[in-house]
Amino acid sequence: MARVGVFVCFCGANIADYVDVPQVVEEAKRIREVKFAIDYKYMCSDPGQQQIRDAIAQHRLTSIVVAACSPRMHEKTFRKALSDAGMNPYLLEVANIREHSSWVHQKDKKAATEKASDLVRMAVAKSIANEQLHEISVPVTKRALVIGGGIAGIQAALDIADARIPVVLVEKSPSIGGKMAQLDETFPTLDCAQCILTPKMVDVASHPYIELIPYSEVLELQGFVGNYKVKIKKKASYVNFKTCTGCGACWQKCPVKVDNEYNMGIDKRKAIYTPFPQAVPNKPVIDAEHCTMLTKGKCGICAKVCEKGSIDYQMQDEIIEREIGAVVVATGYDMWDPKPYEEYGVGRFKDIITSLEFERMVSANGPTNGLPLRPSDGKVPKNVVFIKCVGSRDEAKGISYCSKICCMYTTKHTILLHHKVHDSHAYVFYMDIRAAGKGYEEFVEKAQVDTGTTYLRGRVSKIYKKGDKLMVRGEDAQIGQVVEVEADLVVLATAVSAPKDNPDLARLLGISYDKYGYLSEAHPKLRPVETAKAGIFLAGCTQAPKDIPETVSQASACAAKVCGLFAGDTMKKDPMISTVNTEYCSGCQNCVKVCPYGAIVTDEVPFGHGSKELRTVAKINEGVCQGCGSCVAICRSTAINLAGFTDPQIINEIVSI
Amino acid sequence: METVTNQLVSIEKPEIVAPPDWQPVIIGILCNWCSYAGSDLTGTSRLQYPPNIRIIRVPCSSRVDTWFLIKSLQTTADGVLVSGCHPGDCHYISGNYFARRRFLVTKKLLNFVGFHENRIQFSWVSAAEGPKFAKVVSKVTEDIKKLGPLHLYKKENFEK
Numbered sequence: 116m117a118r119v120g121v122f123v124c125f126c127g128a129n130i131a132d133y134v135d136v137p138q139v140v141e142e143a144k145r146i147r148e149v150k151f152a153i154d155y156k157y158m159c160s161d162p163g164q165q166q167i168r169d170a171i172a173q174h175r176l177t178s179i180v181v182a183a184c185s186p187r188m189h190e191k192t193f194r195k196a197l198s199d200a201g202m203n204p205y206l207l208e209v210a211n212i213r214e215h216s217s218w219v220h221q222k223d224k225k226a227a228t229e230k231a232s233d234l235v236r237m238a239v240a241k242s243i244a245n246e247q248l249h250e251i252s253v254p255v256t257k258r259a260l261v262i263g264g265g266i267a268g269i270q271a272a273l274d275i276a277d278a279r280i281p282v283v284l285v286e287k288s289p290s291i292g293g294k295m296a297q298l299d300e301t302f303p304t305l306d307c308a309q310c311i312l313t314p315k316m317v318d319v320a321s322h323p324y325i326e327l328i329p330y331s332e333v334l335e336l337q338g339f340v341g342n343y344k345v346k347i348k349k350k351a352s353y354v355n356f357k358t359c360t361g362c363g364a365c366w367q368k369c370p371v372k373v374d375n376e377y378n379m380g381i382d383k384r385k386a387i388y389t390p391f392p393q394a395v396p397n398k399p400v401i402d403a404e405h406c407t408m409l410t411k412g413k414c415g416i417c418a419k420v421c422e423k424g425s426i427d428y429q430m431q432d433e434i435i436e437r438e439i440g441a442v443v444v445a446t447g448y449d450m451w452d453p454k455p456y457e458e459y460g461v462g463r464f465k466d467i468i469t470s471l472e473f474e475r476m477v478s479a480n481g482p483t484n485g486l487p488l489r490p491s492d493g494k495v496p497k498n499v500v501f502i503k504c505v506g507s508r509d510e511a512k513g514i515s516y517c518s519k520i521c522c523m524y525t526t527k528h529t530i531l532l533h534h535k536v537h538d539s540h541a542y543v544f545y546m547d548i549r550a551a552g553k554g555y556e557e558f559v560e561k562a563q564v565d566t567g568t569t570y571l572r573g574r575v576s577k578i579y580k581k582g583d584k585l586m587v588r589g590e591d592a593q594i595g596q597v598v599e600v601e602a603d604l605v606v607l608a609t610a611v612s613a614p615k616d617n618p619d620l621a622r623l624l625g626i627s628y629d630k631y632g633y634l635s636e637a638h639p640k641l642r643p644v645e646t647a648k649a650g651i652f653l654a655g656c657t658q659a660p661k662d663i664p665e666t667v668s669q670a671s672a673c674a675a676k677v678c679g680l681f682a683g684d685t686m687k688k689d690p691m692i693s694t695v696n697t698e699y700c701s702g703c704q705n706c707v708k709v710c711p712y713g714a715i716v717t718d719e720v721p722f723g724h725g726s727k728e729l730r731t732v733a734k735i736n737e738g739v740c741q742g743c744g745s746c747v748a749i750c751r752s753t754a755i756n757l758a759g760f761t762d763p764q765i766i767n768e769i770v771s772i
Numbered sequence: 773m774e775t776v777t778n779q780l781v782s783i784e785k786p787e788i789v790a791p792p793d794w795q796p797v798i799i800g801i802l803c804n805w806c807s808y809a810g811s812d813l814t815g816t817s818r819l820q821y822p823p824n825i826r827i828i829r830v831p832c833s834s835r836v837d838t839w840f841l842i843k844s845l846q847t848t849a850d851g852v853l854v855s856g857c858h859p860g861d862c863h864y865i866s867g868n869y870f871a872r873r874r875f876l877v878t879k880k881l882l883n884f885v886g887f888h889e890n891r892i893q894f895s896w897v898s899a900a901e902g903p904k905f906a907k908v909v910s911k912v913t914e915d916i917k918k919l920g921p922l923h924l925y926k927k928e929n930f931e932k
């Protein structure tokens with residue numbers, strides 16, 4: 116028969132003042148299976164734990180009940196005490212008589228005491244059905260997958276690889292670098308983005324522990340933490356990277372011109388192209404949608420001019436498979452399309468551009484040689500109006516959240532404008548100036564003084580054309596009047612939005628995303644880089660808008676998490692997971708449908724002893740199961756049980772009140 | 773005492789009159805991550821609620837088998853409260869949606885066999901909603917008090 120020990124805690128006065136603790140002990144002693152019961156001032160203290168350890172040996176106890184604070188508080192502590200006494204730690208049950216009794220029934224000691232006794236009886240009943248459980252250890256494949264090669268993915272890949280853990284970096288476009296590669300100088304220190312980014316890009320390409328797979332996408336992820344299998348589609352580049360030297364003869368001669376994405380369509384690139392001069396890898400790809408050789412079978416010039424014979428129009432997409440143990444998702448962000456702002460004349464007036472277009476124009480390697488120019492007539496603008504919160508914080512048209520970076524980059528843009536066009540004047544329409552961050556407020560203040568920018572607090576209500584100028588009408592809330600500003604160029608600080616493919620990617624990876632498409636972290640404060648799925652982490656803007664310093668911090672945090680995961684050859688896992696009793700399983704597969712983690716697969720077992728005929732049963736992968744119990748409750752054959760929360764355990768609690 | 777909606781079988785006999793000192797027993801089955809944490813917060817905030825509820829911890833509301841609810845009403849409880857994470861907030865991604873559907877069916881079933889529908893109740897309480905938990909428990913206790921005792925088997929099993 117079971118021999119249960121009960122240990123009731125005073126928690127100083129926290130429990131003892133509102134619950135008659137000795138009475139609870141007396142009640143416990145009346146339970147047949149309880150062979151030992153005692154109270155103590157602080158059970159969690161070392162002398163308290165010592166009493167448990169001693170009693171286990173002296174009274175040959177088979178399970179332990181500690182009646183004290185919430186198990187969320189000290190379950191681990193007491194489990195360890197059991198372990199130290201040589202008892203299986205999962206033979207412990209905690210009766211929560213503090214949070215659930217003494218603290219919430221402070222005016223009725225009798226009722227609180229009765230309730231505490233009931234809670235102890237329930238815990239005793241449950242503990243009798245407890246089983247010895249052992250931590251599960253799962254082998255780990257020490258290789259990480261990083262999806263997205265912006266600054267987030269680059270930093271995560273480098274940090275992980277520097278710890279001598281192999282990394283597979285998958286980038287959708289022909290080059291890594293992301294949005295940062297399109298920036299000019301960066302706030303708050305105004306160092307040039309290219310100067311700090313390109314060395315890192317080169318490091319990625321040459322790192323012995325990084326396998327860079329550009330121009331590719333993740334197709335499928337299977338398995339579980341430490342043991343994933345990924346399928347990657349490498350799009351055909353039609354250029355043999357092994358022989359290509361990146362000389363550029365091909366794109367100089369290619370006759371097909373296409374809008375240049377890197378320069379936001381301000382100029383043209385060719386159908387065979389590298390996205391920008393510092394691209395990594397610095398090899399061209401053929402844009403299959405526009406190449407006339409691939410679409411119509413006419414041209415073939417690049418193959419003729421390539422001295423290395425690297426062009427291969429027959430090249431096919433390739434499927435690459437890798438075994439990996441962890442994933443860092445770093446797919447960044449998209450620029451929000453300001454189309455809904457019809458009253459601004461977006462799409463109708465050429466001289467309204469977005470912030471990233473402005474960024475490209477003022478960049479030294481940009482399409483206009485570093486000068487902002489009016490798209491309508493190519494003239495240098497004198498009066499430039501910057502409008503912030505276009506799409507951001509505007510539930511009706513765009514999105515309700517703050518894009519976080521626009522206040523700072525607009526300030527930066529006023530400085531860059533001032534540097535490039537000395538006699539220009541900048542106006543900024545704003546709702547607030549949010550400059551929280553190290554050196555940020557100082558940056559904004561200094562910029563205001565140095566550039567003499569006019570700040571107007573209020574939303575713009577209309578933009579209309581007057582001659583070759585744009586008239587920007589808005590409210591200046593500080594003077595409570597409508598103002599109109601004559602502008603040569605208008606720059607919209609459009610919102611940051613989640614990448615369009617994020618929902619698809621999230622479904623494929625089995626992680627969740629919010630209503631905007633940002634990938635969801637496991638906990639907003641305490642687990643900001645983990646997802647709810649073990650072994651998958653988030654870095655950069657794919658989780659929420661953020662600037663470069665924050666992106667890099669999160670990327671390094673991901674790397675630390677991955678290194679932690681890979682620290683041992685095996686991983687320890689909580690044993691509270693579900694198992695199928697195949698004797699009972701009818702093979703209905705209802706459980707397969709409800710498991711949120713896809714942990715349940717089917718298996719074949721013989722019909723009976725020695726039988727050659729097979730029947731289908733469910734099988735749970737112990738590495739994947741997170742122990743929610745969905746499958747247990749759905750199973751009509753009671754074939755599944757969840758360790759730690761078995762039917763007998765819970766029913767015992769119910770019937771023993 | 774309110775009337776029973778379905779008269780096919782009537783366990784809820786109107787002639788059962790509660791003794792003057794009668795107090796209902798309510799079983800609360802709470803998910804570990806949201807509602808149980810919320811109930812802990814009610815405690816740490818020292819918010820007071822009626823002492824009738826006995827709480828059972830499960831990992832997720834989706835672990836709650838119909839069987840548990842029936843067994844509770846059959847043996848010890850006058851009412852059951854099941855509480856989980858808010859829709860969309862489930863620690864296990866989608867568990868609480870299954871729980872909600874199963875719960876609705878169970879409620880219909882129990883109603884069909886003659887239990888008043890307020891005997892089993894469902895709520896969403898997050899880990900931050902200490903005050904809400906106190907309110908939910910008070911409300912459920914009130915409801916069950918109005919319904920009166922279920923008068924079935926009691927304890928003994930585990931006592932000497």
Ligand SMILES: Cc1cc2nc3c(=O)[nH]c(=O)nc-3n(C[C@H](O)[C@H](O)[C@H](O)COP(=O)(O)OP(=O)(O)OC[C@H]3O[C@@H](n4cnc5c(N)ncnc54)[C@H](O)[C@@H]3O)c2cc1C
Pocket residue numbers: 262263264265266267268285286287288290291292293294295298300301302303331332333445446447448449470471474520524527614616620654655656657661662663664666
């Ligand atoms: C106009 C403007 C100015 C800015 N100025 C500054 C500044 O001065 N200072 C500052 O700190 N921040 C600035 N920022 C913010 C900065 O751009 C971001 O913080 C940073 O780029 C975020 O990096 P990321 O890696 O998360 O995203 P990204 O740079 O967007 O990188 C994402 C990468 O993932 C790839 N990818 C996307 N989807 C997939 C997929 N499914 N599979 C594989 N690969 C995929 C993309 O091709 C891209 O290479 C500015 C932003 C803008 C818009």
Ligand code: SF4
Pocket residue numbers: 695699700701702703704705706707732733749750751752753754755
């Ligand atoms: S629900 Fe139960 S019976 Fe059906 S497949 Fe799963 S384990 Fe087998």
Ligand code: SF4
Pocket residue numbers: 692693709710711712713714715735739740741742743744745746747757
């Ligand atoms: S307990 Fe939850 S996670 Fe584990 S197999 Fe069952 S449904 Fe899947």
